[in-house]
Amino acid sequence: MLRIGLVVFVLAWILGPYSLRSAVPIWLVFALALGLEVHFLLGALRSGPARRPDRRPQPVDRDRYGYEGEADDLLLVRYGDEERWLPYSGETDEELDALLTEKDELDEDDDDEEVTSPAVTESQHVFRAVRRFLVGLGVIGALVLTIWFVESRTGWGSLAGDTRLEAAARFSGEASRIAEKPVTIRCDESRDYVGSVQHADGVAYLGGDRAYLTPERCYDLYRLAFEGEVTFSQTARALAVLTHEAWHLRGVSDEGVTECYALQSGVEVGRRLGLSEDTARRMMRQQLTENQLRGAGSLEYRVPADCRNGGRLDLDPGEDRFP
Numbered sequence: 001m002l003r004i005g006l007v008v009f010v011l012a013w014i015l016g017p018y019s020l021r022s023a024v025p026i027w028l029v030f031a032l033a034l035g036l037e038v039h040f041l042l043g044a045l046r047s048g049p050a051r052r053p054d055r056r057p058q059p060v061d062r063d064r065y066g067y068e069g070e071a072d073d074l075l076l077v078r079y080g081d082e083e084r085w086l087p088y089s090g091e092t093d094e095e096l097d098a099l100l101t102e103k104d105e106l107d108e109d110d111d112d113e114e115v116t117s118p119a120v121t122e123s124q125h126v127f128r129a130v131r132r133f134l135v136g137l138g139v140i141g142a143l144v145l146t147i148w149f150v151e152s153r154t155g156w157g158s159l160a161g162d163t164r165l166e167a168a169a170r171f172s173g174e175a176s177r178i179a180e181k182p183v184t185i186r187c188d189e190s191r192d193y194v195g196s197v198q199h200a201d202g203v204a205y206l207g208g209d210r211a212y213l214t215p216e217r218c219y220d221l222y223r224l225a226f227e228g229e230v231t232f233s234q235t236a237r238a239l240a241v242l243t244h245e246a247w248h249l250r251g252v253s254d255e256g257v258t259e260c261y262a263l264q265s266g267v268e269v270g271r272r273l274g275l276s277e278d279t280a281r282r283m284m285r286q287q288l289t290e291n292q293l294r295g296a297g298s299l300e301y302r303v304p305a306d307c308r309n310g311g312r313l314d315l316d317p318g319e320d321r322f323p
Contacts, residue, residue, distance in 0.1 A: 003139050006033050010143045014150050026147060030140055037136035044129035156187060156215035159222065167222045171242060174269050175211065178246035183209045185242070187218035202241040204248035211245035213238075225273040236283035239266040239273075255300045260307035263288050264315045264323040284323045 006029070013026055156164065164187065171185040188194045193212040194203050204211035213221075220238035223229040244262035252258045263284045270280030291303055306312035309322035 002033075002036060003136060006139065007143065010147065014147070030144060033136075033140050037133055037140070040136070041129055041133040044132070045126065156219040156222070157189065159219075163222075163226075164218075167218065167226060170225055170273075171213070171218070171221055174272065175242060175246035175249065178243060178265050178269075179209075179249040181209065181249075183211065183246070183249045185245075186210065186212050187215050188212040189215050191215075201237070202245040204245040206248050206253055207251040208249060211249055213241060213245070217241050221273065224270075224275070228274055230275070230279075232283065233286070235270075235275075236266075236287050239270050239280075239283065240287045242266075243269055256303050256307075257313060259291060259301055260303040260313045261315060263291075263303075263307075267323055281321060281323065288323060 009029060010026070013020055013024065013029070159167070168185055168187055172183060175185050176183050191214070194200045194214050201217050202211060202213045216234075217238040220231065220234045221242060223231075224235050224238075240259075240262055243265040244258055247258045247261045247265070252261060266284045266287070267277065267280045270283060271277050275283070288303065288307075291301065294302060304313065308314065309320065310317055314322060
């Protein structure tokens with residue numbers, strides 16, 4: 001059931017919303033799955049081989065329903081070269097033959113259990129445990145290959161190298177406008193600076209000349225600027241991240257103030273990358289609304305009360321619309 005659940009989750013991670021992919025790093029899921037497989041293997045090896053269950057009537061069954069001990073009498077019968085005593089309660093010859101055959105089978109089972117080599121039993125147990133472990137590794141490996149195949153043919157990594165360079169140069173130009181100096185935007189394909197582990201879609205050196213975005217955000221921006229494709233929430237978030245890091249490069253350190261400025265600049269950047277002004281404004285207003293709904297863990301990113309039309313942080317007080 002855990003393996004089936006793993007397959008279902010990975011498919012949901014591939015086909016589901018971006019919020020799931022950004023919130024749950026897939027390597028963590030595979031690490032947990034591998035840990036569970038190792039746990040199952042060690043638990044099976046420590047427990048030793050399972051004992052063969054006794055399927056004969058138990059004492060409680062004999063007390064409740066009555067079996068051999070409730071017979072009216074004992075009957076001496078010849079079976080082959082042997083004489084045997086059987087419980088007798090008026091059974092016919094055919095029923096007595098059946099009882100003798102059944103008793104022989106039970107005796108053979110008991111003999112088998114006694115002569116079975118403990119080494120052979122232990123070997124079979126280890127083999128079964130390792131086989132289950134290898135099956136689990138096979139499932140995990142197949143899912144890893146599936147993720148690699150999908151990632152290599154979709155998203156930022158599927159673009160040609162020259163295309164990625166051209167797109168990054170375009171993003172750098174937009175950030176340079178905001179930073180008021182030449183800056184460089186890099187898409188962190190190795191995820192050394194941003195991503196699920198760092199819990200950030202972007203990072204910038206304060207007052208510096210370089211910022212990093214996740215490949216997912218770069219791909220959202222690429223789709224907008226080069227293919228004219230828009231996914232409202234994802235495109236809006238990508239614009240907000242790009243402009244946010246650009247304001248850090250300009251020298252603004254306070255996260256809430258930076259976010260306020262970024263949402264205002266996002267309207268113009270979105271328009272230059274291919275959006276209509278009305279759509280760009282609706283996107284940034286959505287981001288402003290989501291900013292107010294963030295949990296306690298993101299309080300530093302909440303925009304101040306002055307982030308409003310005509311407020312102290314309004315970059316264009318003469319404009320009636322905000323952002």
